[in-house]
Amino acid sequence: xxxxxQPKLRPLTGRRLDHEGRSFVALEDPLRVxxxxxxxxxxxxxxxxxxxxxxxxxxxxxxxxxxxxxQLITTAELNALIEQLDKSMILDGPTFAAFQENYRTxxxxxxxxxxxxYGGTERALRAQLSQFFAGEKGSGLPQPTADGMTAxxxxxxxxxxxxxxxxxxxxxxxxxxxxxxxxxxxxxxxxAHQFCRNRFALTSKDFETPLGxxxxxxxxxxxxxxxAGQHLFDDELAHRPEHSIEFQVVxxxxxxxEHREFSIVPILVGSFQDLLESGIDPIQTGEVRRFIDALRxxxxxxxxxxxxxxxxxLCHVGPEFGDPDPLDLATLEKIxxxxxxxxxxxxxxxxxxxxxxxxxxxxxxxxxxxxATYTMLHAMGPARGRLLKYDQAVDAQRTCCxxxxxxAFHAPDGTDAEPGIRASA
Numbered sequence: 001x002x003x004x005x006q007p008k009l010r011p012l013t014g015r016r017l018d019h020e021g022r023s024f025v026a027l028e029d030p031l032r033v034x035x036x037x038x039x040x041x042x043x044x045x046x047x048x049x050x051x052x053x054x055x056x057x058x059x060x061x062x063x064x065x066x067x068x069x070x071q072l073i074t075t076a077e078l079n080a081l082i083e084q085l086d087k088s089m090i091l092d093g094p095t096f097a098a099f100q101e102n103y104r105t106x107x108x109x110x111x112x113x114x115x116x117x118y119g120g121t122e123r124a125l126r127a128q129l130s131q132f133f134a135g136e137k138g139s140g141l142p143q144p145t146a147d148g149m150t151a152x153x154x155x156x157x158x159x160x161x162x163x164x165x166x167x168x169x170x171x172x173x174x175x176x177x178x179x180x181x182x183x184x185x186x187x188x189x190x191x192a193h194q195f196c197r198n199r200f201a202l203t204s205k206d207f208e209t210p211l212g213x214x215x216x217x218x219x220x221x222x223x224x225x226x227x228a229g230q231h232l233f234d235d236e237l238a239h240r241p242e243h244s245i246e247f248q249v250v251x252x253x254x255x256x257x258e259h260r261e262f263s264i265v266p267i268l269v270g271s272f273q274d275l276l277e278s279g280i281d282p283i284q285t286g287e288v289r290r291f292i293d294a295l296r297x298x299x300x301x302x303x304x305x306x307x308x309x310x311x312x313x314l315c316h317v318g319p320e321f322g323d324p325d326p327l328d329l330a331t332l333e334k335i336x337x338x339x340x341x342x343x344x345x346x347x348x349x350x351x352x353x354x355x356x357x358x359x360x361x362x363x364x365x366x367x368x369x370x371x372a373t374y375t376m377l378h379a380m381g382p383a384r385g386r387l388l389k390y391d392q393a394v395d396a397q398r399t400c401c402x403x404x405x406x407x408a409f410h411a412p413d414g415t416d417a418e419p420g421i422r423a424s425a
Contacts, residue, residue, distance in 0.1 A: 007082050008054030008092040011195040016042065030194045032112075032241045033089050033099060040090075048073065048081065052091065100237060108213065109205040112241050118163045118250060122210045128163065129254045133175070137168035139389070142178035142255060152411035153181035154383040155308030155376060157346070157369070158251070159404035160191065160244035165393040166404050172388035173406035174251045180408065183307035184262050185217055186252060187295065187379070189372045190244030190311040192235070192268040199371070200228070200291050201235035201268040207246065211253035217263040220302050224265075227294035238268055244311040244372075252309075265298075269372040276359045281352055282374060295379040310376045312369020313404045314339050320400035321366060327398040335392065338365055339403050346407065347385030351377035368402075383409040 002008065010029070017026040023042040029035075040049060047069050051061045058078055065073050086093035119125035133141050156173040159166040177183075192201055204221050207214040225232055239245070245266045256262050275282050282288040299306045315335050318327050338361070345353035351374045358367050377383075388406040 002054075002091075002093050002097055004082050004086060004091070004093050006054055006057055007052040007085070009049060009052040010090060010092045010096065012090065014045075027090060029089075030241065031237050033096065033237070038088055038090060044081070048078075049085070052082075052085075054092065103237060103240070104233070107205060109203065109207050109239060111207075111209045111246065113243050113246055114210050117243060117247075120210060125210045125250070126254065128167070129251070132163070132167040133171045135168055137389075137391075139168075139171040139175040142175045144179050152413060153177065153183070153307055153408060154380045154411050155310065155409045157310040157312055157373065157376075157385075157405065157407040157409075158248060159313055159406070160247050160311040160369075161313050161393060161402055161404050162243075163247070165402070166391065169389045169391050169404055169406050170247075170251055171406075173408060174255055176388060176406075176408040177307065177309075178255050180410070181307050183305045184260070185220065185265065185302065185304040185306045186248075186262060186309050187220075187265040187299070187306060188245050188248050188267065188309045188311060189376050189379075190242060190248070190266070190268050191313075191368055191372050192238050192270045193242060193244070194238050196235040196238050196268065196270040198231060198235055199270045199272070199287055200232050200375075201238050201270070202232040203236045203239045203266055204233075205239070205266075207249045207264065207266065209246065209250050209253060211250065211257055214249045214253055215263045217265055217302070217304070220263075220265050220298055220304070223298040223301060224267075224291075224294045227297055228291045232291075235268070235270075239266065242268060244268075248309050248311045263304075269375050272355070272371040272374065273363065276355070276363055276370075279359065281355065282371070283351070283378060288375070292375060292378045295375075296381070299379075308376050308380050308409075310369060310373050312372050313402055314342065314367055314369065315365035315401065315403045316368055317365055318395075318398065318400040320395075327394060327401050332392060332394065332401060335365060335401060335403055336390075339390065339405070342367065343385075343387055343390070343405060343407065346373060346377060347387065347409075349377060349380075349383045349385065349409070380409060382412050384412065385409045 012027045014025045014027050017024045024039040025045040026037040028037045047065050085091045086095050089096045114120045119128045132138050156177050158173040159169050202221055204218045206216050272282050342357050345357055355374050358370050385407045390405040392401055392403045394401045
């Protein structure tokens with residue numbers, strides 16, 4: 001149980017807010033444990049709360065405040081503040097620990113983005129997805145045949161960008177999945193957009209959407225944890241607000257839900273940025289190697305027909321992501337060229353090449369699915385990819401570009417496993 005004797009601030013986001021002549025820090029929770037921003041007086045945050053690092057005892061915090069401000073914060077005042085912040089779950093304290101424990105006992109993950117990122121009712125969602133397949137940029141509806149099922153589809157890469165910008169591109173990978181795979185278990189590797197203590201985060205919860213309940217193969221998940229470590233459930237809360245898996249579940253349910261039973265294995269992959277900066281191929285680390293070995297062993301032991309899904313986006317460029325200048329046509333072409341190089345490495349089934357291409361530019365273009373795709377390429381084993389569709393979402397002010405693609409991967413003896421791609425819209 002976390003101690004309040006050395007209070008620790010949770011990983012939150014903060015912004016300055018001036019209100020009625022006073023300045024505050026508005027704290028917001030990426031995990032949505034609390035929904036509305038909580039205001040902390042700016043002075044109180046700067047001089048007191050910023051010392052809540054989980055390592056500094058109360059007496060030392062009091063001494064620091066005295067040195068910086070010349071004012072004494074009494075033990076009673078400090079304890080009252082800590083108690084208030086603990087109850088608000090701003091701190092990684094007993095109240096937050098109890099919340100996490102209650103969450104772990106829940107069997108179902110409710111939809112986090114229904115009615116916001118996609119249709120909130122079954123009828124609205126089905127109509128929305130139908131338009132993506134039938135529209136000008138869509139793939140057309142899948143037409144599965146017995147002959148098509150002979151191809152050994154090992155996995156797909158699909159976007160995780162919001163449906164309004166990327167919906168039609170999703171359809172290309174899922175059309176391929178339906179037409180070329182008879183898998184009954186889908187290992188979904190999503191991107192952990194929120195802070196995680198570990199590189200991988202598991203959950204055993206079923207996923208609910210307006211289209212129903214997608215069952216998680218708990219035996220499969222437990223087998224991964226048994227091999228790679230029970231600590232992989234420590235970041236389970238990261239699944240709660242995350243969209244990169246939820247969006248894949250929606251497409252699976254839409255296309256397969258009424259035709260055959262399937263289960264999912266939801267996995268969030270955190271950052272490999274430190275390895276990129278150190279010039280280390282992730283497979284050389286014990287944590288990554290152990291997890292990938294566990295994925296392979298769990299598949300072998302499952303007796304299931306397994307396919308992998310990577311819910312990933314590619315580059316994130318522009319002032320919205322910290323770049324100084326608006327996007328011009330030359331920059332957009334550089335992004336396309338870089339994406340082509342990256343996707344060629346993925347299609348060749350070369351995780352080291354995929355990772356190394358991003359590392360060679362210091363991940364300048366902020367590839368969102370870098371770690372998840374790397375993990376998937378290793379886990380699938382020998383496979384060749386084929387680009388199905390590529391696109392860039394650029395806002396009208398050219399402050400933001402997100403690129404994304406659909407790819408399909410087949411085992412070497414698949415009937416259409418052709419190496420190499422060229423990215424084209």
